[in-house]
Amino acid sequence: MSTASTTSRALFLEEFGTLPGLGERTVPEHRPGHTLVRVAAATAAHLDLNILDGQFGILPELPFIPGTQGSGYVVASDTHPEGALVRLRGEGLGLSRDGAWGEHALVPDAAAETMPEGTDPALACVYFSPVGTAWATVHSIARVRPGERVLITGASGAVGAVAVQLAARAGAEVIGVVGRPAKLRHVPGVARTLLAADLSEEAIGGRADVLIDTVGGQVLRSALALVRPRGRAALLGYTAGRELTLDLADFFLADVSLLPVNMMSRTPEVASEVLGLLPDLSSGALTLPYETYGMGALGEAVERLRSGAAVGKIVLDMEHPGN
Ligand SMILES: NC(=O)c1ccc[n+]([C@@H]2O[C@H](COP(=O)([O-])OP(=O)(O)OC[C@H]3O[C@@H](n4cnc5c(N)ncnc54)[C@H](OP(=O)(O)O)[C@@H]3O)[C@@H](O)[C@H]2O)c1
Known part of the structure; x- marks a missing residue:
């Protein structure tokens, strides 16, 4: 496995009730049963805020990288093709294991789902x-x-x-x-x-x-x-x-x-219908509202979400972290 750089930026939560801060770590090493992803986008949702606030039933050990949903490109995996865009969610991502609020994520293979070629990464992380x-x-x-x-x-x-x-x-x-x-x-x-x-x-x-x-x-x-x-x-x-x-x-x-x-109880029954709507979402025939922020603007994004001023979902753009 090779990555362009050995260090990777991420948002680290040090204390519940505070905002995570931007820091660096070594790029996680790929291991069997897992997929290493260069994260492109992640959502910031009310569930993530509950975790930041220490208000959720399952709480991680700190310091911790939040982010329960994301998308990104496969760097190394035994099951997903290298370079493919995958959607990241489930398997404790951002809850009991480090999540998607960083430039890289190492996730169980089952937490990654390959997206159709050409899908916008922001859409991939937020649409389902x-x-x-x-x-x-x-x-x-x-x-x-x-x-x-x-x-x-x-x-x-x-x-x-x-x-x-x-x-x-x-x-x-x-x-x-x-x-x-x-x-x-x-x-x-x-x-x-x-x-x-x-x-x-x-x-x-x-x-x-x-x-x-x-x-x-x-x-x-x-x-x-x-x-x-x-x-x-x-x-x-x-x-x-x-x-x-x-x-x-x-x-x-x-x-x-x-x-x-x-x-x-209904997620499995809508999976194929939702995938069928992805081309319309990609072309703009069907629109899904979301606002995009860089990791550096997390505070503003969280404030918009908490106050109800945000129009639709919040997406963090991990490819432009300084915005
Ligand atoms: N039952 C389920 O299985 C299920 C599944 C998915 C989502 N949900 C829930 O469905 C709701 C809508 O989801 P969404 O993704 O569409 O959320 P969203 O994009 O955040 O929209 C929620 C809307 O609620 C209104 N609102 C009223 N009071 C608010 C307040 N105090 N703070 C923030 N917004 C307020 C806002 O519209 P105005 O500004 O026009 O009032 C806002 O546009 C959420 O509560 C979510 O948890 C439930």
Whole structure:
């Protein structure tokens, strides 16, 4: 095995509750059953923040390189072709073993999945969860049909924006709801847009057949009241609040099916569908919102993520670490 340089930069977490700092280490040595990757991109997601904060069930020994998802090019492997772009996730990556927030990662072979040639590395690291969740929600859970009116909250977010596009492709009339005025312009153009504060039957043009809620809290309560009897509401997030009180008499009267989205149990069933959407994502026919930062701008990226100001996912560009 040969690498261009024997040292490799990475973000090292020294203490929970702090931000990891940029440091150097020796490039990890390849060993059997593992794949050594030159990391191209990694995501910074809420799960990673929970680990930085020391708030997750599994916590690593420190110092530690975070990063639960990434992508990169194979340097050495017994199972993946050298030079191939692979997506990195699972097998304790960024949880119980060093993750993807560095220029190199040594991962179990099963944590690397070869991506189709020509895939953008940023897309490779970020696409699976939001696209899989949106696909399962629109097609398997809410079962959106042509001509239906579909209300989608968090419509500028990663899952919301893809759900908007998939529901429109399914022939629905889509209304995308966002919390902040600044995010109205980030809802895909196939939807009509509305601020959550302005939600009303009149504003959406009548009752909705389907609600896809990615936000929870008061937004969910307001939107749920606008679904027609025998309509469906697929619930998948609770960033804005995790409680929903159910008055049984009102629930029976409203006659709306509440459908939980649980991607932990659905990931295998969407894998091929999501891979099938990758060409559209690569060509831009289907868009997935994300913001890109260098490792040196981690603080800014984390702040955007924590405050909810970020538009979609956060991607760290490991090939330009100083940005
Ligand atoms: N159930 C499952 O299996 C499953 C699978 C994947 C994801 N999820 C969950 O689904 C949700 C959406 O995922 P995503 O990837 O689309 O997330 P995202 O890109 O971060 O979007 C979330 C949206 O939530 C809204 N929001 C409301 N209150 C917020 C707050 N206090 N902080 C941040 N955002 C806030 C934001 O829209 P506005 O600014 O317009 O309010 C934002 O666009 C997340 O909660 C995620 O954990 C669940």
